[in-house]
Amino acid sequence: SDISSPVSNLAAIDAAHHLHPFNDMKKLNENGVRVMQRAEGVHIWDSTGKKYLDAFAGLWCVNVGYGRTSIAKAAFEQMQELPYYNTFFGTTTPPATLLAQKVTSKAGPHMNHVFFTNSGSEATDTWFRLARVYWKALGHSTKTQIIARKNGYHGSTVAGASLGGMKYMHEQGNLPIEGIHHINQPYWFGDGGDLSPAAFGLKIAQELESKILELGADNVAAFVAEPIQGAGGVIVPPETYWPEIVRICKQHNILLVSDEVICGFGRLGSWFGYQHFGFEPDMAPIAKGLSSGYLPIGGVLVSDRVAEVLINEVGDFNHGYTYSGHPVCSAAALENIRIIEEEGLVERVRDDIGPYMAQALGTLKDHDRVGEVVSVGLIGAVQLTTDKASRRRFAKPDDAGAAVRNQCVTNGVIVRATGDRMLFSPPLIISRSEVDQAVETLGKALDWLKDHYHA
Numbered sequence: 001s002d003i004s005s006p007v008s009n010l011a012a013i014d015a016a017h018h019l020h021p022f023n024d025m026k027k028l029n030e031n032g033v034r035v036m037q038r039a040e041g042v043h044i045w046d047s048t049g050k051k052y053l054d055a056f057a058g059l060w061c062v063n064v065g066y067g068r069t070s071i072a073k074a075a076f077e078q079m080q081e082l083p084y085y086n087t088f089f090g091t092t093t094p095p096a097t098l099l100a101q102k103v104t105s106k107a108g109p110h111m112n113h114v115f116f117t118n119s120g121s122e123a124t125d126t127w128f129r130l131a132r133v134y135w136k137a138l139g140h141s142t143k144t145q146i147i148a149r150k151n152g153y154h155g156s157t158v159a160g161a162s163l164g165g166m167k168y169m170h171e172q173g174n175l176p177i178e179g180i181h182h183i184n185q186p187y188w189f190g191d192g193g194d195l196s197p198a199a200f201g202l203k204i205a206q207e208l209e210s211k212i213l214e215l216g217a218d219n220v221a222a223f224v225a226e227p228i229q230g231a232g233g234v235i236v237p238p239e240t241y242w243p244e245i246v247r248i249c250k251q252h253n254i255l256l257v258s259d260e261v262i263c264g265f266g267r268l269g270s271w272f273g274y275q276h277f278g279f280e281p282d283m284a285p286i287a288k289g290l291s292s293g294y295l296p297i298g299g300v301l302v303s304d305r306v307a308e309v310l311i312n313e314v315g316d317f318n319h320g321y322t323y324s325g326h327p328v329c330s331a332a333a334l335e336n337i338r339i340i341e342e343e344g345l346v347e348r349v350r351d352d353i354g355p356y357m358a359q360a361l362g363t364l365k366d367h368d369r370v371g372e373v374v375s376v377g378l379i380g381a382v383q384l385t386t387d388k389a390s391r392r393r394f395a396k397p398d399d400a401g402a403a404v405r406n407q408c409v410t411n412g413v414i415v416r417a418t419g420d421r422m423l424f425s426p427p428l429i430i431s432r433s434e435v436d437q438a439v440e441t442l443g444k445a446l447d448w449l450k451d452h453y454h455a
């Protein structure tokens, strides 16, 4: 098939050849694929010319917005100069080294090393192995078990999907692999019952301590959690949660891994989510906002505690990828971070547009079909409910969420729905009027839900 064929043909070609992630291919091919063609700022156009406000920044990742020619230029120039070389055989390239310096300069005084990967999933697999290597080097070779959370998301590699807490992923491929255990998530709206959020936060955090004692602290290597669970539905933990998690990890001597793939690079109004919540993890996977999605790149921030052992005790860490520290991806990420710095986007999220979005989303709180509204920096969620007082959910949460999402997309605003939670994660450059447009469109979709959806 001639790839220059007119765009209208693409749907047929796509149906014939392209297997999509997380899609029912039969349904997709019946509905036909939407071809996204170009983008600028916070807007994206499909091949029919329809314009959308992308309030989800692609997949949580286009932090600096679309159309940044300086990133394209940085990649182009690097590609001309040196399109690829590896970092395996005692070699590096300038962008890889400079990016390592730049990223760790934002990560706080205790984080001075980074291991590069191509994605968040590969970052997950990296810290998963490194955690065990660390304890073995210290003579604690029984400390191999990893604790994670139900409804957490850490990627789609075998370890990533196993560490994630999504049942529908475990069922495909006989997961989780051994050595991985899940505790509950701090989702007060769904699981808090009559407890106050503060009491619930402590209770759920203390499940970590029970799990550690059940497994035996001498067998537990690490606990992994997203500061705020993204794909799980923007689950913001109660205030009491993180301090208790930190206490437990310290007391039982297990590594704390903060998954920053979504919460990193300004999303919460700080460079990394752990800074917003005031703790210092031992390792932190990163990706998405690292390059704003312009090119695939990820990594693991490694604290001095772990790096010191890795460097001085381990010898060869037999792990890594062909494209670890890819020079073109690193050059794009460097320019991306320079934009975030130069335009003060982290501070803008913390002091201006983040509070603005929280206030704008808050206007939906009183809607009959809204159970709760949460918003931190530029990540937010509107929880749907059939009855506010009892916090009753829809019989088919996924359907309700998809119906509301479709209303928004039809009206030109792209949001995400996880179950019956409507999620916002716009580019950090979004303007106040664009926030208003997104919130108004969601408000209209909620009215539609109330009038037309009774499942």
Ligand SMILES: Cc1ncc(COP(=O)(O)O)c(CNc2cccc(C(=O)O)c2)c1O
Pocket (backbone or CB within 6 Å): 059, 118, 119, 120, 121, 122, 124, 153, 154, 155, 156, 226, 230, 231, 259, 260, 261, 262, 287, 288, 298, 416
């Ligand atoms: C917290 C977290 N950790 C790891 C990954 C894996 O990253 P890669 O995809 O680059 O391997 C993610 C990715 N998060 C992600 C990926 C794809 C879709 C959605 C969604 O919310 O629909 C979310 C993530 O959100």
